[in-house]
Amino acid sequence: MEYINIxxxxxFIENLVLSYFLGMCSYLAVSKSVKTAFGLGLAVxxxxxxxxxINWLITTYILSPDGxxxxxxxxxxxxxxxxxxxxxxQLVEMVIEKFSPGLYSALGxxxxxxxxxxxxxxxxxxxxxxxxxxxxxxxxGLGGGFGWFLAIIAIAxxxxxxxxxxxxxxxxxxxxxxxxxxxxxxxxxxxxxxxxNAFN
Amino acid sequence: MAETINKEKAPLKxxxxxxxxxxxxxxxxxxxxxxxxxxxxxxxxxxSALAVTTLVYPSFVMTIxxxxxxxxxxxxxxxxxxxxxxxxxxxxQLVIIATLVTxxxxxxxxxNYTVYKQLSVFIGLIITNCIVMGRLExxxxxxxxxxxxxxxxxxxxxxxxxxxxxxxxxxxFGKGTLFAGSPFGTLKFIGASPDYLIxxxxxxxxxxxxxxxxxxxxxxxxxxxxxxxxxxxxxxxxWNTKLIDVS
Numbered sequence: 001m002e003y004i005n006i007x008x009x010x011x012f013i014e015n016l017v018l019s020y021f022l023g024m025c026s027y028l029a030v031s032k033s034v035k036t037a038f039g040l041g042l043a044v045x046x047x048x049x050x051x052x053x054i055n056w057l058i059t060t061y062i063l064s065p066d067g068x069x070x071x072x073x074x075x076x077x078x079x080x081x082x083x084x085x086x087x088x089x090q091l092v093e094m095v096i097e098k099f100s101p102g103l104y105s106a107l108g109x110x111x112x113x114x115x116x117x118x119x120x121x122x123x124x125x126x127x128x129x130x131x132x133x134x135x136x137x138x139x140x141g142l143g144g145g146f147g148w149f150l151a152i153i154a155i156a157x158x159x160x161x162x163x164x165x166x167x168x169x170x171x172x173x174x175x176x177x178x179x180x181x182x183x184x185x186x187x188x189x190x191x192x193x194x195x196x197n198a199f200n
Numbered sequence: 201m202a203e204t205i206n207k208e209k210a211p212l213k214x215x216x217x218x219x220x221x222x223x224x225x226x227x228x229x230x231x232x233x234x235x236x237x238x239x240x241x242x243x244x245x246x247x248s249a250l251a252v253t254t255l256v257y258p259s260f261v262m263t264i265x266x267x268x269x270x271x272x273x274x275x276x277x278x279x280x281x282x283x284x285x286x287x288x289x290x291x292x293q294l295v296i297i298a299t300l301v302t303x304x305x306x307x308x309x310x311x312n313y314t315v316y317k318q319l320s321v322f323i324g325l326i327i328t329n330c331i332v333m334g335r336l337e338x339x340x341x342x343x344x345x346x347x348x349x350x351x352x353x354x355x356x357x358x359x360x361x362x363x364x365x366x367x368x369x370x371x372x373f374g375k376g377t378l379f380a381g382s383p384f385g386t387l388k389f390i391g392a393s394p395d396y397l398i399x400x401x402x403x404x405x406x407x408x409x410x411x412x413x414x415x416x417x418x419x420x421x422x423x424x425x426x427x428x429x430x431x432x433x434x435x436x437x438x439w440n441t442k443l444i445d446v447s
Contacts (some may be wrong), residue, residue, distance in 0.1 A: 024246035025330040079298040118328040125321040170437030182426030
């Protein structure tokens with residue numbers, strides 16, 4: 001039950017894109033059509049769901065003073081996390097290529113892009129700062145990925161519709177994408193309930 | 201004898217000095233400020249632009265950090281560019297960036313702990329700041345070290361310009377102050393809430409001048425940064441029409 005809670009919380013209430021604005025670059029660059037957005041969203045769910053628990057294992061059993069090595073190696077955290085993410089992306093790419101060529105060609109160029117998606121590294125760092133346990137980190141990774149997937153599908157659908165609207169020329173494309181994301185972010189704030197601290 | 205010397209000198213004249221700073225080099229720095237701005241034109245590195253800009257001072261620290269990381273990662277990647285195998289170049293680049301970011305993180309932690317806490321995960325997220333990675337791929341892998349270094353500084357400055365603009369708007373309207381928390385002291389505007397005043401005792405005669413400004417809550421939430429950047433894009437493209445999206 002607790003895991004379902006964390007899943008829902010990370011997917012909707014603390015959405016990585018719309019509440020923390022993480023993973024914005026690929027979110028804005030790849031949201032021109034729903035089809036490509038769908039592929040990238042799926043890939044992000046995969047990678048977040050796998051790397052966040054692995055990075056949790058690394059922090060707990062290797063980097064922390066109580067780990068196997070018995071040394072405080074937390075200063076190596078960033079380098080190790082990014083190495084895990086880069087190698088996981090490569091691994092996921094090879095596995096998908098082997099077992100599902102259809103999905104591989106659908107994701108195509110977007111898979112390597114995920115390495116520099118800050119939602120992935122951000123998710124791994126959040127798990128450390130919030131002191132989740134292993135099960136919670138799995139739920140957080142999958143939930144965060146699912147929330148990212150929903151957000152990019154939503155903005156891509158709106159942007160497709162937007163091409164029929166009469167937008168002032170300087171605002172076309174990027175400008176509208178920024179405005180829409182801001183509005184969606186405010187809409188997602190309502191899921192927080194009323195938090196007086198947010199408006200101090 | 202004299203002829204042979206001249207013949208030898210002729211090709212030497214064409215060779216450029218190592219640290220040349222001509223028109224082309226100046227363009228590397230000025231281009232990212234407007235025509236090729238990392239945030240409003242290249243759409244790179246937006247995440248941190250939104251999260252850290254509630255106050256000007258943390259945005260300023262972030263700008264310095266990004267300029268440092270961008271310039272030196274460009275320099276080192278450019279120096280190593282002919283030794284890096286194509287297949288593992290992403291990992292090599294990420295290791296260079298991660299090392300520089302770790303240096304910045306540890307330095308900031310030692311020098312100014314409150315700002316380090318305010319920036320929290322976003323210093324670490326410079327690693328995945330697409331500006332750094334994007335410039336390495338697009339520029340440093342194909343250019344000489346000195347030019348790459350300048351390109352890094354230029355892109356860091358272009359990023360910082362937007363960051364500071366957004367930070368200034370958000371802090372003035374959100375809190376009525378400027379540079380809150382900086383070691384140079386806080387600049388307060390008339391009407392700012394007394395919580396942000398330092399010299400309340402000294403201004404007893406002007407008490408009614410202060411405190412009437414209602415802080416704008418919209419400016420504190422990160423969605424407002426999206427709106428401010430959208431307006432900046434609008435203004436920039438209305439002025440610089442060649443940037444308008446044709447599609």
